[in-house]
Amino acid sequence: MQLYLTREQASTLIQDAQHQTPNEACGVIVGRNTSATEIIPLPNIAQDPIHHYRIDDRALVSVLARLEQDRVSLLGFYHSHPEGEPIPSSEDIRHAHYPDAAYVIVGLRDAQPAIAAWQIQHGTVQRVDLHIGLIGLTAVSSEPEQMSQAQSVAILLSAALAFVFLIVVALSLLPAPPPLP
Numbered sequence: 386m387q388l389y390l391t392r393e394q395a396s397t398l399i400q401d402a403q404h405q406t407p408n409e410a411c412g413v414i415v416g417r418n419t420s421a422t423e424i425i426p427l428p429n430i431a432q433d434p435i436h437h438y439r440i441d442d443r444a445l446v447s448v449l450a451r452l453e454q455d456r457v458s459l460l461g462f463y464h465s466h467p468e469g470e471p472i473p474s475s476e477d478i479r480h481a482h483y484p485d486a487a488y489v490i491v492g493l494r495d496a497q498p499a500i501a502a503w504q505i506q507h508g509t510v511q512r513v514d515l516h517i518g519l520i521g522l523t524a525v526s527s528e529p530e531q532m533s534q535a536q537s538v539a540i541l542l543s544a545a546l547a548f549v550f551l552i553v554v555a556l557s558l559l560p561a562p563p564p565l566p
């Protein structure tokens with residue numbers, strides 16, 4: 386699984402994490418294919434927001450409700466570990482209910498903030514390839530599928546034309562029918 390963030394989006398994540406400290410920040414990442422188009426910070430309504438995060442359900446529902454209209458999809462969630470590393474806690478793993486989403490974590494333990502992304506499927510954690518600041522490549526990376534579709538259409542079309550041409554040539558090469566008596 387891949388996730389592309391722009392530098393601005395990554396710094397939005399870090400800034401939200403720093404701004405919410407000592408609480409955990411949280412929010413969602415929406416976009417197209419594997420490229421984020423928007424980082425949406427949401428309220429952390431956990432009873433103990435210093436050690437936990439819980440995204441406000443209503444806020445989440447209203448974000449999800451406008452995804453289709455904006456032609457984007459939910460790519461993932463993010464939250465911060467104000468004093469930890471960007472690695473999912475056992476609670477993060479237990480509460481990950483979206484197996485296709487990327488769970489981005491901002492770790493603020495060290496002077497240099499760290500970001501990592503994870504895919505959590507029914508208790509199994511896999512690292513997501515997180516690309517930051519490769520938006521030029523990102524734009525390209527969403528193209529090949531469309532291009533190859535267009536290419537395959539072009540190939541099919543030229544194959545069909547070649548076939549028609551072959552038939553026309555074959556017919557024109559047929560010996561003339563014998564003259565009728």
Ligand SMILES: [Zn+2]
Pocket residue numbers: 464465466473474477490
């Ligand atoms: Zn966590």
